[in-house]
Amino acid sequence: MLRLLLPLVALNVVLLGLEIPRYAGLAPYWLAWEVVLLVGLFALLPAGRLARGLAWLAGGLLLALVVLALFDALTRASLSRPLNVVQDWVLLDAVYRLVTGNLGALATGLLGVFLVTLLVAVIWGAGRGLGALVPPAGGSRRVPLAIAIGALGVGLGGVLAAERGAAPPGTAAPGTAMIQQQVAAGRSALAENRRFRARLEATREEAAAAALPGLAEVDVILGLVESYGVSAVFDARYAPVIVPALDRLEEDLGAADLHVVSGVLEAPIAGGQSWLAHASLLSGLQVRYAGHYEALQDAPRDTLVQDFVATGHHTAMLSPAIQLDWPEGRWFGWDRIVDKHGFDYAGPPFFWVTMPDQYTWSFFEQQVRSPSDAPVFAMLALVSSHAPWTPILPVLEDWEGIGDGERLQEWAGKGPEPEVLWRDFDRVRDFYAESVRYSLEVTGGYAARYADEDTLFFLLGDHQPAALITGPDASWAVPVHVISGDPELLEPFRARGFVPGMQPPGEHARFGFEALRSWLRDAFGASSAGD
Known part of the structure; x- marks a missing residue:
């Protein structure tokens, strides 16, 4: 028995x-x-x-x-x-x-x-x-x-x-x-994939490129901070680290004569698959699954990239985490794609993080934005706040001295190994908060140093982190901070519920990532300019 x-x-x-x-x-x-x-x-x-x-x-x-x-x-x-x-x-x-x-x-x-x-x-x-x-x-x-x-x-x-x-x-x-x-x-x-394909066909004509004359001489920059979701701001475990960092950034931006408004948008994903968030922002469609992404790229289709090409911008995508061939990125029609191999980085990798965000921003300014004779539309997919969140680097004061990143060799091997850190989930959460703080500080620091009245700068998360960090049933919204030296460029976002300062108004969003393209077209397109 x-x-x-x-x-x-x-x-x-x-x-x-x-x-x-x-x-x-x-x-x-x-x-x-x-x-x-x-x-x-x-x-x-x-x-x-x-x-x-x-x-x-x-x-x-x-x-x-x-x-x-x-x-x-x-x-x-x-x-x-x-x-x-x-x-x-x-x-x-x-x-x-x-x-x-x-x-x-x-x-x-x-x-x-x-x-x-x-x-x-x-x-x-x-x-x-x-x-x-x-x-x-x-x-x-x-x-x-x-x-x-x-x-x-x-x-x-x-x-x-x-x-x-x-x-x-x-x-x-x-x-x-x-x-x-x-x-x-x-x-x-x-069924959802069929509906997505139907939306693709139904919106193909309206998706055709349209110039944005209201941004004709303006550099438009999207800096996506990895795993920066509303939980980083509103969860009591992370707010003591992140909220003071946002307050300091607000002071630094004000000291640089820059204005900022903040809101939230709902990402199409949480925890990972950042490329779906990028596709949603650019296409004006909610791209939630790999099947949607494949359907989107089955045929040529204009996106926000082509809108800015029509406006006269030089377009660039910087993806330091991309190490393999990336035909999906080429589909978007960027003038320039900089993957891991396109950077002149001579510093060490930090596990999943191929290069720290401060180097990425430095490279962008020195090698992409400054040399361009045309205004720039750029998206930067930052990676310093990607798991395993170790080590946490300091923010270097000497931006001009970053160069090819060789000076970052002194932090090689610093911090706990991932297999050691991840034995203690409470400690993992602490390192998550510090890595987001680092990325916010260098991204906001770049804006404070290099943005002006001819810049429309978006600092936003790509998605919420994994459930290990947020807990179950967390909102999928991410903070969106819009920065410029020209307050008029921020008015369209105020009209859509964004509030002054770096503190988002709440942790739930009325709009998704796909709204951004239509917002820019409505606010800065030809019909708006004619009005």
């Missing part, structure tokens, strides 16, 4: 474990009805190949469910939403590069070996445990016939009741529920 009970208890634990991602901890259940159903089924099967085959098939299905649960947990922790296999399978390569970038190849390999071993143990244990219920050839039943039939009926009834939300308290059918959730999510994803 003990030989039979132990595998069943283990199967029950594994099945209930499928609910851990949804509850961010142990689920309030003690029984998975699928186990009762399997007990009855395998106790009734005759010995032979059929029973053995079904036992290993059930083990393989359980293995697939465990893998789905692991990826669901990873998706919830990193992207603040449940897994959707149809939308998310394309992210496997990005996950691998993120893990290796933070932990290194050796640690990633060891983690992979551990997970594979664990998963093999699951399928082996499930197959052996269920096979043990089948009576041996020519032998007596290990489970009495009445109990087997009863278990089959009760298990089937319990699964059906759980599907209808009528299962007794403390019981569930987690395996069945997970399959149903993914089927429903897949159908929803396909």
Whole structure:
């Protein structure tokens, strides 16, 4: 009896474990009805190949469910939403590069070996445990016939009741529920992708490039601070670090005769996939999933980049985190794309951070903006506040002395290693806040030093950080600070709820990233200039 009970208890634990991602901890259940159903089924099967085959098939299905649960947990922790296999399978390569970038190849390999071993143990244990219920050839039943039939009926009834939300308290059918959730999510994803393609076609004509004469002689700069969300400002764990930094920036900007208004926009994503945020800002469409991004780039389409080309601007995208070929970036039609290999950086990398933000801003000013004979429209995807958030660099006072970044070699190897830091989540959160503070200080410091009345400067987050930092159910909004020496350039944003200063008015947004293109067209386009 003990030989039979132990595998069943283990199967029950594994099945209930499928609910851990949804509850961010142990689920309030003690029984998975699928186990009762399997007990009855395998106790009734005759010995032979059929029973053995079904036992290993059930083990393989359980293995697939465990893998789905692991990826669901990873998706919830990193992207603040449940897994959707149809939308998310394309992210496997990005996950691998993120893990290796933070932990290194050796640690990633060891983690992979551990997970594979664990998963093999699951399928082996499930197959052996269920096979043990089948009576041996020519032998007596290990489970009495009445109990087997009863278990089959009760298990089937319990699964059906759980599907209808009528299962007794403390019981569930987690395996069945997970399959149903993914089927429903897949159908929803396909429908959403069809709707996105329909919006693409319906808006293709209105998306045609339109000049912005109100910004004809103005440098327009988008500085996107990695993982700078409203939680950094409004969460009591981070506000003591971030709010004083914003106050100091407001003072510095005022001392430089610059004006600033702040608001919030809702990012299309949280935790990661910054390229979807960039695409939403530029296209004027909400781009939430990889499928949307692919559909957007299936055919030529004008974006904010072409609006500024039509206005006479030199356009540039600076992406220090991009290390591989990037045809998606070329689709946008930038005059110049500077990826990791396009910088003359001679300093050290800092784990995922290929180069610190202060160097990126220095390079932009010296190599992109200053040499340009035309006004500049530029987007900078900053990376210093990207996980693993170590080390925290100081802000250098001598901007002109940054050069190629070689002087930053003295900070190589400083700060805790990621595998050490990430053993203590409270400490991780402290380092997150300090890394955002650093990026805000250097980005705001650049604006205070180099922006003027012919500059419209946007300092904004690309998305909220992962749920580990924000907690569950956090807003997906990010702060947006608009800076200029000309207060008239800020009036369109005041009219849309932005308030004076560096403090955002709240942590929930009325508009998404896709609103920015229409705002700029309405405020600075030809019809506005004619008025």
